[in-house]
Amino acid sequence: MLFKKDKGITEEQVKAALSHVDDPDLKKDLITLGMVKDIEISGKRVAFSVVLTTPACPMKDAIKNACINAIHLMVDKEAEVAVNMTAQVTADQKNRVLPQVRNVVAISSGKGGVGKSTIAANLAVALARTGARVGLVDADIYGPSQPIMFGFQDARPMMEKIGERDMLVPFERHGVKLMSVGVLVPADQALVWRGPMASKALQQIIFDTNWGEIDYLLIDLPPGTGDVHLTLVQALPVTGAVVITTPQQVAVADARKGAEMFRSPQIQVPILGVIENMAYFVPDDAPDKQYHIFGQGGGQALADALQSPLLGQIPMREGMAARSDQGSPITLMEDDLLGASFHSLAQSLAQQVAIRNAQKPPTQKVEITTG
Ligand SMILES: Nc1ncnc2c1ncn2[C@@H]1O[C@H](COP(=O)(O)OP(=O)(O)OP(=O)(O)O)[C@@H](O)[C@H]1O
Ligand SMILES: [Mg+2]
Structure with missing residues (x-):
């Protein structure tokens, strides 16, 4: 008799799950927005960073919780999820007159x-x-x-x-x-x-x-x-x-x-x-x-x-x-x-x-x- 081998959690599964979490302000999902970085998986442990557009984001906790829920719901309900919430403030221009000033x-x-x-x-x-x-x-x-x-x-x-x-x-x-x-x-x-x-x-x-x-x-x-x-x-x-x-x-x-x-x-x-x-x-x-x-x-x-x-x-x-x-x-x-x-x-x-x-x-x- 053949047993289905547990392949463990994959990066693709994590990305697929997180593509169901939206940034409510930008109205697109975190994967499309390129906000998820440094995915690391070891056994049941899944760690990644979410790079927000500002450290003052009022939705920080809500986004973090949504990420954890998405992994539990769509990948593995026993996964141990560690989300590192960081931010890089976006700039309104590429060729800035003051290159070090973003906004x-x-x-x-x-x-x-x-x-x-x-x-x-x-x-x-x-x-x-x-x-x-x-x-x-x-x-x-x-x-x-x-x-x-x-x-x-x-x-x-x-x-x-x-x-x-x-x-x-x-x-x-x-x-x-x-x-x-x-x-x-x-x-x-x-x-x-x-x-x-x-x-x-x-x-x-x-x-x-x-x-x-x-x-x-x-x-x-x-x-x-x-x-x-x-x-x-x-x-x-x-x-x-x-x-x-x-x-x-x-x-x-x-x-x-x-x-x-x-x-x-x-x-x-x-x-x-x-x-x-x-x-x-x-x-x-x-x-x-x-x-x-x-x-x-x-x-x-x-x-x-x-x-x-x-x-x-x-x-x-x-x-x-x-x-x-x-x-x-x-x-x-x-x-x-x-x-x-x-x-x-x-x-x-x-x-x-x-x-x-x-x-x-x-x-x-x-x-x-x-x-
Ligand atoms: N929310 C507030 N509660 C109480 N006092 C305030 C409040 N906001 C401002 N003030 C007071 O009102 C006065 C005018 O404020 P401020 O100097 O900040 O205004 P401003 O618009 O910069 O003025 P200006 O046009 O002269 O530059 C100051 O004495 C300030 O301390
Ligand atoms: Mg003034």
């Missing part, structure tokens, strides 16, 4: 004072906490706030020689690499700087800083749509812009003007999403209450108008301004409610960057044509 994200709003700088700083720290390599450029020539938020307002940047070039060494705080136009422009001179000088300063901090490998370079922009914005889109292909608004309708109209600049046919920078800041107030002594002191619905209305997702809603907390001024965005992150809000915002943004890179062609630098 450039503009933090913008047509309106002043809506929290661009506060959100840029905390989003940067939240992204870095997921394991991503993050840089932050403070491009607000007329009111740089990042030096205060990160506590380097009195520091002078160091220089280092890279080949023949003298490069600025970025400041590093809470896992984020930082550079500000504020370090090039004395505060008392900023207001009398004309557009071309502001543009030059921005180009210098972007191109003369030794960033190293960066997954997400966030740009904290000044309000409106001025010279600094045009300089940015001419200097670099910007992966996408996020637009910040507050909940009231008047803010939405202004915020939208800023977004329209990015979306214009001459510029064509995709809008990755909308963030509603100061969405509601949560008092310290009644943390389960929400007061909609600035109204409601602005973020969703702007997202609908721009046909982009609402990435998140950041509440107001007492003493937030005072804590930002103390020179550490990290104090905001340690507030449970704000920490959770910024963590989920970081995940949503990283998710939209991955989707954008999978679905849209690379952004081109804006070329100014004359004549």
Whole structure:
């Protein structure tokens, strides 16, 4: 009598099983997307890596569990499955102007004072906490706030020689690499700087800083749509812009003007999403209450108008301004409610960057044509 010999688990079986697991954002299976690497099989033990498009992937655990279930269901219910979840952030272009920077994200709003700088700083720290390599450029020539938020307002940047070039060494705080136009422009001179000088300063901090490998370079922009914005889109292909608004309708109209600049046919920078800041107030002594002191619905209305997702809603907390001024965005992150809000915002943004890179062609630098 012939016994069927147990051949053991094969790589083909593992791949076939994992081809039934989809990346929910990219809507294709892990094998087609080339996300499964280093399959190793020994007896009942199956080990492999899944390379996600961002370490901030909110679906990380769900994808891991789906992989394990697929092997149990379709290959061997007794298999011992070890999944190593890793990430390599996708880039929006091949021939990048800054070859070590994978994605450039503009933090913008047509309106002043809506929290661009506060959100840029905390989003940067939240992204870095997921394991991503993050840089932050403070491009607000007329009111740089990042030096205060990160506590380097009195520091002078160091220089280092890279080949023949003298490069600025970025400041590093809470896992984020930082550079500000504020370090090039004395505060008392900023207001009398004309557009071309502001543009030059921005180009210098972007191109003369030794960033190293960066997954997400966030740009904290000044309000409106001025010279600094045009300089940015001419200097670099910007992966996408996020637009910040507050909940009231008047803010939405202004915020939208800023977004329209990015979306214009001459510029064509995709809008990755909308963030509603100061969405509601949560008092310290009644943390389960929400007061909609600035109204409601602005973020969703702007997202609908721009046909982009609402990435998140950041509440107001007492003493937030005072804590930002103390020179550490990290104090905001340690507030449970704000920490959770910024963590989920970081995940949503990283998710939209991955989707954008999978679905849209690379952004081109804006070329100014004359004549
Ligand atoms: N969610 C929030 N809760 C409480 N205070 C906040 C919140 N977001 C921002 N603030 C405060 O509002 C003020 C304006 O914020 P911020 O400077 O970040 O705005 P901005 O859009 O960068 O302003 P500008 O247009 O001048 O660059 C700051 O004092 C900041 O601490
Ligand atoms: Mg600002």
